[in-house]
Amino acid sequence: MAAGHNPLEQFQIKTLLPLEAGGYDISFTNSSVFMVTTIAVITLFMLLGTSKKALVPGRWQSMVEMSYEAIAGMIRDTVGSGGKKYFPFVFSLFMFVLVANLTGMVPYTFTVTSHIAVTFALAAVVFLGVTIIGFAKHGLGYLKLFAPSGVPLPVLFLLVPIEIISYLMRPISLSVRLFANMMAGHVMLKVFAGFVISLGAILIPLGIFPLAFMVALTGLEVLVAVLQAYIFSILTCIYLNDAIHLH
């Protein structure tokens, strides 16, 4: 199979503008392009949609308001009024993941969130932020998170290590879930795209089957892109709720 058909080639990070700072490689890459694109798309979406500040919103402004109210509602429902402070962060996180996932669905683009480095960095920020908030709010009392009240002592010996491990696994599960979903989806699409050509080369009508499957898969991937952004942000809210209210 030709090199161009390698399903992993799409994840290759290519340096576009070599840069270095303090011995670190901070080159502007194709990944950077789509990070900046994502930011630009979100900002334009938010600002142009609200430029009229209409009392009765048009379609675009309605979409902006819907995204605002969806995340505001999510925080209100899972965290309560104490979560208002973190609304801009959760909103930025949701929009970043959502738009990065969706721009990745456009052919010939690069999917920023298909890299574990990016998703883990986001998850680590959430994990560290939540842990800091927890200790700042409850001091050492935050450790009670690992020992739910009303559990008999012998069970605690078993439960506390499990709780600690599950807490420490949070950034990993959060980042791997997103990264693996995005990567698997894009590999699948690429593989089936390759099949359209290789089966079509044998007998042209045969190529229709993988093509039809690709159409369905693209729809599924758009759903996954939205769903994963939602999951990422709602888990962030749930962790925030733990930090603010314990259990």
Next chain:
Amino acid sequence: MRQFSTAALVLTGSFAVAAGQAAHAAEGGLPQLDLTRFPPQLFWLAVSFLLLYLLMSKLALPRVGDILRTREEKIAGDLNRADQLNRDADAALKGYEQALAEARAKATQIAAQTRATIQADADARQAEAEARLSAQAAEAEASIRATRDQALGQVREIATDTAVAVVTRLLGNQPDGASIDQAVGEELSRRGVK
């Protein structure tokens, strides 16, 4: 059914090929696990996410929040105003009804008053007419009485004249006027006529 099995065959085959390709690519390593490519990603992620956070928290979200708050206030204000207007309308209706009732009462009063006035006027006129009529009647009675009295007063004279004429005819000479008059007077007083 055949289509489905073909699709299934294609699917199975594709997974096999994908696995093969992945294995082939893994020789060069997953691009995601290339640690030398982490720093540029992390750097640009930090820069762009921080920028996004600042843009959202300082610019975009306050703007949307303002729009939503303005709308909420506008709706609440409009509802308040509608409520106020509704209450005003109720008050106006009550005032109107009261005014109507007052006007009606006044109209009834005026009608009664007018009726009374007219009645009084009519009574007065009737009384006047009756007075006039009775006056006329009295006058007429008086005139009749006067005429009769006058007529009765002339009876003696007529009777005397007649008696003179009768005696003259019977006796052929002029009787003594005084004795005739006396006889008539006696006769008349005997009959009760003056």
